[in-house]
Amino acid sequence: MAPFPPPPVNTIDWSNVGFRVREVNGHIESHYSVKTGKWTPLRFVADPYMRIHGMAPALNYGQQAYEGLKAFRLPGNDTIAIFRPDRNAARLQHSAEFISMPPVPIDFFLDAVKAAVALNAEYVPPHETGAAMYIRPQVYGSSAQLGLNPPEEYTFCVFVLPTGVYHGTHPVKALILDDFDRAAPNGTGSAKVGGNYAPVLRWSERARNEGYGITLHLDSKRHEEVDEFSTSGFIGALVEGDAVTLVVPDSTAVIDSVTSDSIQHLARSFGWKVEKRSIKYTELPAFQEVMAAGTAASLVPIRSITRRKSAALPARPRVSFTSTDETVTYTPDGYDHPGPLCVRLLDELKGIQLGKLEDKFGWRFEV
Ligand code: COI
Numbered sequence: 001m002a003p004f005p006p007p008p009v010n011t012i013d014w015s016n017v018g019f020r021v022r023e024v025n026g027h028i029e030s031h032y033s034v035k036t037g038k039w040t041p042l043r044f045v046a047d048p049y050m051r052i053h054g055m056a057p058a059l060n061y062g063q064q065a066y067e068g069l070k071a072f073r074l075p076g077n078d079t080i081a082i083f084r085p086d087r088n089a090a091r092l093q094h095s096a097e098f099i100s101m102p103p104v105p106i107d108f109f110l111d112a113v114k115a116a117v118a119l120n121a122e123y124v125p126p127h128e129t130g131a132a133m134y135i136r137p138q139v140y141g142s143s144a145q146l147g148l149n150p151p152e153e154y155t156f157c158v159f160v161l162p163t164g165v166y167h168g169t170h171p172v173k174a175l176i177l178d179d180f181d182r183a184a185p186n187g188t189g190s191a192k193v194g195g196n197y198a199p200v201l202r203w204s205e206r207a208r209n210e211g212y213g214i215t216l217h218l219d220s221k222r223h224e225e226v227d228e229f230s231t232s233g234f235i236g237a238l239v240e241g242d243a244v245t246l247v248v249p250d251s252t253a254v255i256d257s258v259t260s261d262s263i264q265h266l267a268r269s270f271g272w273k274v275e276k277r278s279i280k281y282t283e284l285p286a287f288q289e290v291m292a293a294g295t296a297a298s299l300v301p302i303r304s305i306t307r308r309k310s311a312a313l314p315a316r317p318r319v320s321f322t323s324t325d326e327t328v329t330y331t332p333d334g335y336d337h338p339g340p341l342c343v344r345l346l347d348e349l350k351g352i353q354l355g356k357l358e359d360k361f362g363w364r365f366e367v
Helices: 085-098 106-118 198-209 258-269 281-286 340-353
Strands: 027-033 043-045 064-066 069-073 080-083 132-141 153-163 172-176 214-218 226-229 233-240 243-249 273-277 289-294 298-308 319-321 325-329 364-366
Touching: 027 106, 064 085, 080 106, 085 106, 085 132, 085 258, 106 132, 106 153, 172 289, 198 214, 214 298, 226 243, 233 258, 233 281, 243 258, 258 273, 258 289, 258 298, 258 340, 289 340, 298 340
Parallel strands: 172 214, 172 298, 243 273
Antiparallel strands: 027 043, 027 153, 064 132, 069 080, 069 132, 080 364, 132 153, 214 226, 226 233, 233 243, 233 289, 289 298, 298 325, 319 325
16 A cells, blocks of 8 residues: 555645645535435545535525635655644534534544545645645535525535645735625624625725735624634734733624634743733724734734724824825834734744644644
């Protein structure tokens, strides 16, 4: 038998992996029937396409949830480990419940994710690149159903592809979206469902055309508190002398970010404080650094946060105003590096993910 894992393929320029869809060997699939109450055994399908009825609720009513997690090659390239898949398994169950889908059992999820990585192992990037295999599990209502009732059948599948980080590694300008609410106050904001993402597309595209690499949502009810970035969680860092406090939003409308949770653990291990609480928009100038944390994003340094048509911010050193905008700047113009807190957190996170540092929290699941 050939040794596992196989070396990375030489058909990809590993120095420039980027963040886009690439062909791999195939995906993992299983189907659930309400009649039997069971998931079919996991099956490898050597094809990126899914067979689905055109009247499936996934396509018509948005009955769909997904996950995002990553696998890395450890030093020496002969071991692959998946980062905290147990957390994603639990989060997928949370999302599925929101949209009336059966839970994927935790161990079944872990087996599926491991199988998807193992059967595409030659597409896990070389350790030295720091890049990862992005894993995208999905569950959706797949049998035909016209009425607004949960259908009889569901599909669970796991896709994988090699990627670099979303948003890159340089400080990114953020724009607050005030004309659009991501999640209703008692809505699906904490569920990782496609319906939370598609409505953002036109706003994030517009923001990108205006030079903003990332968009930020405030609470839908009052637009007074920070919720999350469209692609990732919000982290603000307060610094007083030598004391560092990370502040993360306590909101029922945000996704429970696995990366943010990991960053919070690391911060505590450095002796920093972590506060999970509501974050007023007017507090933004108090932060020394702001970061966006997510699986795809990893940890993105935020250069500045701009808001249109508001005069809510008190005049402070970090705040600048134009006739239409107010902007809080964290990274001075012309400086293109993450702040020191972001660097320390990211080095530690990547060190653990890539197996350069001890796995002191038990986060690496070997394939
Ligand atoms: C992830 O970070 O895994 C996500 O699902 C965010 C997505 C917009 C790429």
